[in-house]
Amino acid sequence: MDRKNRVKPPGQIIKTKNSDFHAIVTGEGPITVILESGYTSVSIDWCYVQPEISKVARVISFDRGNYGWSRSRRKAMTSLDSVEEIREVLDRLKIKPPYILVGHSFGGLSMRLFASMYPEEVAGLVLEDAVHESQYLLTPENTKRISKFRRLVATGYVTSLVGIPRIFKQKIGRKFLEQKYGQSLNYIGYTLGAYQSAYREYVDSEQSAQQLINANPLRPNLSVIVISAKKQPESWKRDQQLLLNLTEHTEHIEVDTGHSVHLENPGIVIESIKKLITNRPV
Numbered sequence: 001m002d003r004k005n006r007v008k009p010p011g012q013i014i015k016t017k018n019s020d021f022h023a024i025v026t027g028e029g030p031i032t033v034i035l036e037s038g039y040t041s042v043s044i045d046w047c048y049v050q051p052e053i054s055k056v057a058r059v060i061s062f063d064r065g066n067y068g069w070s071r072s073r074r075k076a077m078t079s080l081d082s083v084e085e086i087r088e089v090l091d092r093l094k095i096k097p098p099y100i101l102v103g104h105s106f107g108g109l110s111m112r113l114f115a116s117m118y119p120e121e122v123a124g125l126v127l128e129d130a131v132h133e134s135q136y137l138l139t140p141e142n143t144k145r146i147s148k149f150r151r152l153v154a155t156g157y158v159t160s161l162v163g164i165p166r167i168f169k170q171k172i173g174r175k176f177l178e179q180k181y182g183q184s185l186n187y188i189g190y191t192l193g194a195y196q197s198a199y200r201e202y203v204d205s206e207q208s209a210q211q212l213i214n215a216n217p218l219r220p221n222l223s224v225i226v227i228s229a230k231k232q233p234e235s236w237k238r239d240q241q242l243l244l245n246l247t248e249h250t251e252h253i254e255v256d257t258g259h260s261v262h263l264e265n266p267g268i269v270i271e272s273i274k275k276l277i278t279n280r281p282v
Helices: 079-092 107-117 140-160 179-188 192-203 205-214 234-245 266-279
Strands: 012-015 019-026 032-036 058-062 099-104 122-128 223-229 249-255
Touching (some): 012 079, 032 107, 058 079, 079 107, 079 205, 099 107, 107 122, 122 266, 140 192, 192 205, 223 234, 234 249, 249 266
Parallel strands (some): 032 058, 032 099, 099 122, 122 223, 223 249
Antiparallel strands (some): 012 019, 019 058
8 A cells, every 4th residue: 555655755865874864955045944843744744834934045844764755774763863864964965054943843852952952053943832851751740641652652553564554544644734735645644664753753752851951051142932832731831831941032922723833823933934034143
């Protein structure tokens, strides 16, 4: 079925040390916007945002691990692994700083880590309903939720080996994408690699959280925009407040949407990115 439903990648495949890395690179300009998707999400999730930002800057979106059209031999899928791989891709494509980083949900961890590790290369940071590292720490209040979800992703991975998720139409990926991507989602949402990456990424999530805890603070004068969805549990909203003190120049925007702001109300994300492009230090 995977072979029958195969769809050609919309972007390009870049050979890295550990992966055949799928990236969509569009636009041009002196600044590059890097779009990092959330957990189980892929490059085409930015179908509303990337074309608009491409009018004023170079933009790169991509598929982590074995999501989408990427194929990886990496043994781990932590935030640091993601940062190291996107750095390798930027080098191979000869895309120089400055960068504006955009991280949705789980992708917010790696974009924060990138900004921490390479502070002088980052001109701005957008955290779109980004997860806070405390969500993945095995604290007493988190243990039950984490254990339950870990069993769920393990079951999804094991049963995917015999095609059971396809029977019940439980594919990997998000809703709200343009209809023209339906065929692509029907392919990439059921690959073995997608379920493997969902499992591996979640198993490694506590390590990713520790990487953020151990990282250097962000540059105090870095411009950060935190976009928070209102249709979220109270515990998630409390964690959003923890992101508001990352730098001395952190702005907070609350949006009346669910978790996927860039798909439900992309204009908010587009305007936030454009604001950082316009106001970036020269």
